Amino acid sequence: MMTIDVLSAHLGHRDSREVEEWIAADWVRPHGTPGHYAFAEIDVARAWLIHDLRHDLGVSEDAVPLVLHLVDQLYDSRRMLDRLRRVLVRPDAVVLREQLTVLLRHGDETP
Known part of the structure; x- marks a missing residue:
């Protein structure tokens, strides 16, 4: 399991705000509660997919x-x-x- 800060760092984000937005949008569903999230391997893979969609492929937030x-x-x-x-x-x-x-x-x- 990975914390939100470690995940954000792996994704190259300076802070966890963007990942928190993905959680609020129900794009990623980690275990735990705000401030105590734990990301399983599948959550990390999904976060990488979202990161690639948004940052590398330019997919809009609406899409x-x-x-x-x-x-x-x-x-x-x-x-x-x-x-x-x-x-x-x-x-x-x-x-x-x-x-x-x-x-x-x-x-x-x-x-």
Whole structure:
């Protein structure tokens, strides 16, 4: 876990005001309370993403929530696909794999 001051320093910020604004906007959700925030690895990664969006890519403050929402959707989809993959590799999923293969080959068409 990382404190807000350490995180801000890692991001190259002179103080923690910008990170506090991200917390107030609900862009980053650390553990703890104001003055006692603790940032997990995922929070630090998200803070770096926000920093890069704002400072390196010039994404406007108004657009950041949309970008974060899309990134969250992408990661949710990846987690769902990974769960599906884990089910499909099970030895008892032969019939399911065959049915899925047929559906994927034919798309919306009825086989």
